[in-house]
Amino acid sequence: GAVVSQHPSWVICKSGTSVKIECRSLDFQATTMFWYRQFPKQSLMLMATSNEGSKATYEQGVEKDKFLINHASLTLSTLTVTSAHPEDSSFYICSADGGGTSGKTSYNEQFFGPGTRLTVL
Amino acid sequence: GQQLNQSPQSMFIQEGEDVSMNCTSSSIFNTWLWYKQDPGEGPVLLIALYKAGELTSNGRLTAQFGITRKDSFLNISASIPSDVGIYFCAGRGTGGFKTIFGAGTRLFVKA
Numbered sequence: 001g002a003v004v005s006q007h008p009s010w011v012i013c014k015s016g017t018s019v020k021i022e023c024r025s026l027d028f029q030a031t032t033m034f035w036y037r038q039f040p041k042q043s044l045m046l047m048a049t050s051n052e053g054s055k056a057t058y059e060q061g062v063e064k065d066k067f068l069i070n071h072a073s074l075t076l077s078t079l080t081v082t083s084a085h086p087e088d089s090s091f092y093i094c095s096a097d098g099g100g101t102s103g104k105t106s107y108n109e110q111f112f113g114p115g116t117r118l119t120v121l
Numbered sequence: 122g123q124q125l126n127q128s129p130q131s132m133f134i135q136e137g138e139d140v141s142m143n144c145t146s147s148s149i150f151n152t153w154l155w156y157k158q159d160p161g162e163g164p165v166l167l168i169a170l171y172k173a174g175e176l177t178s179n180g181r182l183t184a185q186f187g188i189t190r191k192d193s194f195l196n197i198s199a200s201i202p203s204d205v206g207i208y209f210c211a212g213r214g215t216g217g218f219k220t221i222f223g224a225g226t227r228l229f230v231k232a
Contacts, residue, residue, distance in 0.1 A: 006163075034220070043209065043224045044164070093163045110154065110211070110220055112163035 002028045004096050006113035013084055014121055021079045021116045023094030029074035030096035034110070035067070038091045050077045084120045092116045124148075127210050127223030134200055135231050142208060142226040143194040150212035153186050153193040154220070158207045167208075168195070200230050 003026040013019050023033055031052050036044040048069050049057040056069035068080040077096075081088055093115040127144045134140060144153070152171055156164035168179050170186035170193060177184055183196045193212075197204055210223040 004163075044222050046219065049219065091161075095163075109166060109169050111166060112156070115161070115163045117161070 002026075002096070002109075002111045004094065004111050004113040006094055006116050008116060009114060010117040010119075012119045012121065015085050016083055018080055018082045019084055019118060021081075021092055021094075021118075023077045023079070023096070023113050025075045025096040025111075028096075030077075031074060032097040033071060033077040034095045034097075035069060035077075035079050036093045036095070038093060038115075044093060047079075081118065084118070086120045089118055089120045092118055125210060125212055125221050125223040127226055129226060130224065131227040131229070133229045133231070136201060138200055140197040140200055140204075140228060141194060142210075143192060144210035144212070144223045145192040146212060146221075147191065148212075148214060149190045150214050150221075151190070152213040153184070154211040154213070155182075155184050155193070155195045156209045156211060158209065158225075160206075164209055197228075200228075202230050202232050204228060205230050 005024045007022045033050040035047045038044050046059050047062045050069045050071040052071045052074050058064045066082055071077040095110045095112040125144050125146050154169050155167045157167055158164040168177050168184040173190045174188050175186040181198045186193055207225045207227050209225045211220045213220050
């Protein structure tokens, strides 16, 4: 199946610093990528939809100036948590839409990265 | 907005038993997806369903897309300890690419 990677897998930072998380589709091109956050024992909460070459679409209640998203190419989207605070500590997961162009994926299938555990001290 | 009701919330079963979980919604979906998530990892796609009434198997897993397009179930036969994890249903509607997730079913399998 299609492979999505995330880097780093975990990060610990001081309050007030910024953290960048990368999401890559390794063997297919993804026009659309998604960013989720997941708190312990809870479901995935969609933060934003990232479209290659255009601005991200943020879900209600998600601050676009705090969670900066850049989708510069068909295989890379980045999420930057700016001025992180302890309440931003969470598991951040990206996913990429299978576009069907490479033959490895199908439309409407969403493939997830392994997640990034962010801990803000 | 669209919501998925996933049940049961958790299940404690004996190895070898069959398991069934389901998702329902008041909205119609065009695609149903079932994922499994292990602790500290991202969800892994198990089965994707595209047509109402579709029944699809993946090894010991079987999932169906409900005729009304408002529900789906996942069955696991002859469970084994490595089936432990959280199972999420997800639906995609007619409006775009946004995927709605259920709250998850936590499966515990006792050897």
